[in-house]
Amino acid sequence: MKILGYRRPDGKVGIRNxxxxxxxxxxxxxxxxxxxxxxxxxxxxxxxxxxxxxGADHEQTVRTLIGFGKNPNVAAVLVVGLGCEGVxxxxxxxxxxxxxxxxxxxxxxxxxxxxxTEAEGLSKVAKLVRQVAHLQPExxxxxxxxxxxxxxxxDFTSGLASNPASGIAAxxxxxxxxxxxxxxxxxxxxxxxxxxxxxxSTDIAEKLFKIVHACENRAKLLNVDLREGxxxxxxxxxxxxxxxxxxxxxxxxxxxAPIQDVLNYGEIPQGKGLYIMDSPGQDIDSITGMLAGxxxxxxxxxxxxxxTGSPIAPVIKITANAxxxxxxxxxxDLDASSIISGEETIEQVGHRIxxxxxxxxxxxxxxxxxLGYREFGIYKIxxxx
Amino acid sequence: xxxxxVVINPKDNVATVVDDLSANKIIHFSVGQSERSxxxxxxxxxxxxxxxxxxxxxEDILKYAESIGVATTxxxxxxxxxxxxxxxxxxxxxx
Numbered sequence: 001m002k003i004l005g006y007r008r009p010d011g012k013v014g015i016r017n018x019x020x021x022x023x024x025x026x027x028x029x030x031x032x033x034x035x036x037x038x039x040x041x042x043x044x045x046x047x048x049x050x051x052x053x054x055g056a057d058h059e060q061t062v063r064t065l066i067g068f069g070k071n072p073n074v075a076a077v078l079v080v081g082l083g084c085e086g087v088x089x090x091x092x093x094x095x096x097x098x099x100x101x102x103x104x105x106x107x108x109x110x111x112x113x114x115x116x117t118e119a120e121g122l123s124k125v126a127k128l129v130r131q132v133a134h135l136q137p138e139x140x141x142x143x144x145x146x147x148x149x150x151x152x153x154x155d156f157t158s159g160l161a162s163n164p165a166s167g168i169a170a171x172x173x174x175x176x177x178x179x180x181x182x183x184x185x186x187x188x189x190x191x192x193x194x195x196x197x198x199x200x201s202t203d204i205a206e207k208l209f210k211i212v213h214a215c216e217n218r219a220k221l222l223n224v225d226l227r228e229g230x231x232x233x234x235x236x237x238x239x240x241x242x243x244x245x246x247x248x249x250x251x252x253x254x255x256x257a258p259i260q261d262v263l264n265y266g267e268i269p270q271g272k273g274l275y276i277m278d279s280p281g282q283d284i285d286s287i288t289g290m291l292a293g294x295x296x297x298x299x300x301x302x303x304x305x306x307x308t309g310s311p312i313a314p315v316i317k318i319t320a321n322a323x324x325x326x327x328x329x330x331x332x333d334l335d336a337s338s339i340i341s342g343e344e345t346i347e348q349v350g351h352r353i354x355x356x357x358x359x360x361x362x363x364x365x366x367x368x369x370x371l372g373y374r375e376f377g378i379y380k381i382x383x384x385x
Numbered sequence: 386x387x388x389x390x391v392v393i394n395p396k397d398n399v400a401t402v403v404d405d406l407s408a409n410k411i412i413h414f415s416v417g418q419s420e421r422s423x424x425x426x427x428x429x430x431x432x433x434x435x436x437x438x439x440x441x442x443x444e445d446i447l448k449y450a451e452s453i454g455v456a457t458t459x460x461x462x463x464x465x466x467x468x469x470x471x472x473x474x475x476x477x478x479x480x
Contacts, residue, residue: 156401156432159449160391189475194451216476226476239401239432241446241466242473245453303432340403342388 001176003361004137005144006075009100013144014072015296015361017135018043018312019128021078021121022065024092025050025085031106031114032080035121041133042078042125043311045376051085057382062087064266064378067292069096069103072146073312075132076102078125080117083109102131137363143177143272145361148290148298148313149253150183152283154231155238155303159249161320161339161346162301167255168350169299169357170274174257180274181263181290182254185215186230186281190244191251195276199259207262211278230281234304253301265379266292283308284377287315297357307331309373314366316356320349331367390414390435394450399434399466401448426463434466446471 005013021044023032029046036044045068049061065087069077077096081089089107097103104124111117149166151158170180188195192212199205219226231240240246257274266289269275279289283306287298291313298315300308305328309315319325322337334356338344360366390400395417406412406429413422414437421437429435434448440460445452454471464470474480 160393160401190453190473191451219476220478223478225478227473230476236468239430239434239467241434241468241471242454243475244451244473245448248449248451248453 001142001358002139003142003145003358004363005140005361006072006135006137007140008072008075012072012294013140013296014074015137015145016073016312016314017075017132017137018073019076019078019125019132020045020069020074020312021080021125022069022092023047023050024065024079024081024087024089027051027082027085028080028108031108031117031121034118035078035080035125038122039125039129041129043374045311047376047378049378050087052385053086053382054385055382057380058086060265060381061378062092064288064292066092066095067266067268067294068312070099070268071291071294071296071312073296074101075135076128077104078121078128079103079105080121081105081107083107102128104128141177142173142358142361145173145297145357146179146181146295147173147357148181148183148287148295150283150287150290150298151187151250151253151301152308153302153304153306154235154240154246154249155321156240157320157337157340158301158303159245159252161349162303162318162336163249163253164346165320165336165339165349165353166253166299166301166318168347169353170253170255171257172350172354173357174255174273177272179269179272180254180257181269181277181293181295182251182274183277183279183286183290184250184281185211185278186243187247187250188212189216189226189247190242191247194248195251195259198256200261204259204261208259208276211262238303263293265289268294280379282377282379284375285379287375288377289379297361299353299357305331307368307371307373308375309366309368309371311374311376314360315368315373316353316360316366317368318353330371333367388414392416392437393448396450397447398436398438398440399446399448400437401432401434402429403431405431423463426461427465429465436460436462436464436466438462440466
């Protein structure tokens with residue numbers, strides 16, 4: 001099976017050709033957005049991070065920004081720094097440039113204010129456009145795809161239909177030699193023993209139990225109760241009664257392949273097949289982590305309906321709730337409600353999802369892309385100082 | 386017959402209803418290869434769970450052949466199973 005993709009200098013394959021403008025702190029975000037607003041090929045990552053973070057929380061921000069820059073859907077990068085933030089601006093740019101793609105830097109305090117930085121940034125991005133905008137996708141084996149799987153706004157249809165159907169699509173991609181990532185540690189709680197049976201080794205199973213227990217214990221350490229946030233009010237209205245029920249439905253979406261490893265948030269997998277990534281259940285943080293880990297396409301199952309997209313990757317929305325599809329057709333790419341009505345099997349819809357992934361890889365715009373949804377959020381694991 | 390409820394695994398003691406259903410209605414569903422039915426004792430909204438056998442206090446609520454929580458009261462076949470009569474065993478500060 002072939003897809004149309006862009007082979008990057010490091011050998012990785014992207015399915016979009018973005019020029020990414022990365023602010024290294026919240027203080028550089030407006031300049032980054034202003035530059036991106038003037039260049040159609042450019043997209044910015046405005047964010048709330050990058051300064052007064054310490055330890056693992058700081059490292060996670062740096063790793064995520066670098067991961068986005070390295071993502072194969074990104075052809076070239078402009079890094080925008082303020083100059084005094086905690087994220088090392090030039091080192092971040094150098095790390096991204098090590099992947100071989102063109103990278104430029106502007107620093108607001110060095111250039112002298114917003115207007116001059118925006119002018120210099122624009123001129124650098126214009127140069128990047130001339131370097132990469134003409135690149136044409138070539139026919140490449142589908143094994144080069146890296147799929148992130150997310151579910152959000154779940155209801156009873158997620159566990160019964162859209163998640164198991166996505167699992168079939170995930171199995172098809174793994175069988176084709178591709179890469180699949182499953183995240184949302186919160187939504188392994190109560191289902192980790194089922195997932196762990198598929199770990200490639202007992203060490204990997206142990207890693208899985210460790211991240212789940214750490215997630216559960218974080219709530220206890222704060223003397224709060226996970227029930228305050230999970231399941232969400234919408235999940236409960238939709239018929240989900242506990243985190244265990246939500247989790248058991250969630251894990252279906254990654255199919256049946258062996259688990260190759262358990263990754264840190266934003267970590268790039270070193271091989272092919274199915275990987276687990278430690279992330280929260282919050283959709284934006286979770287998708288951001290998997291894209292920092294190199295995923296190039298996202299499938300997103302939903303029961304209640306959500307509009308979420310990404311700045312650098314197509315997000316394919318799937319619902320098996322017929323009412324949600326009718327109510328939110330603007331946002332939904334694929335109607336899987338035929339599983340609930342009995343007109344199609346989970347396997348048939350799974351094949352349709354796989355075909356949709358290939359079509360989107362080949363350039364079909366998702367609803368989230370066409371509506372301009374570009375959510376980005378880094379999972380915070382420590383307080384800001 | 387149109388499908389009104391789904392039992393995911395034969396070990397399960399709840400079914401998920403796939404329509405808004407009213408009390409007193411008799412619903413039919415498959416458990417593995419066999420056909421079964423239960424009369425609803427309450428209205429059950431779309432996507433919610435109904436007990437298909439008696440579940441005593443402290444017993445597991447089983448869906449996907451796994452525990453999704455524990456009954457906090459006696460639940461009769463045909464009763465709505467949700468946060469009012471079952472509770473999670475995970476992520477709790479009181480345990």
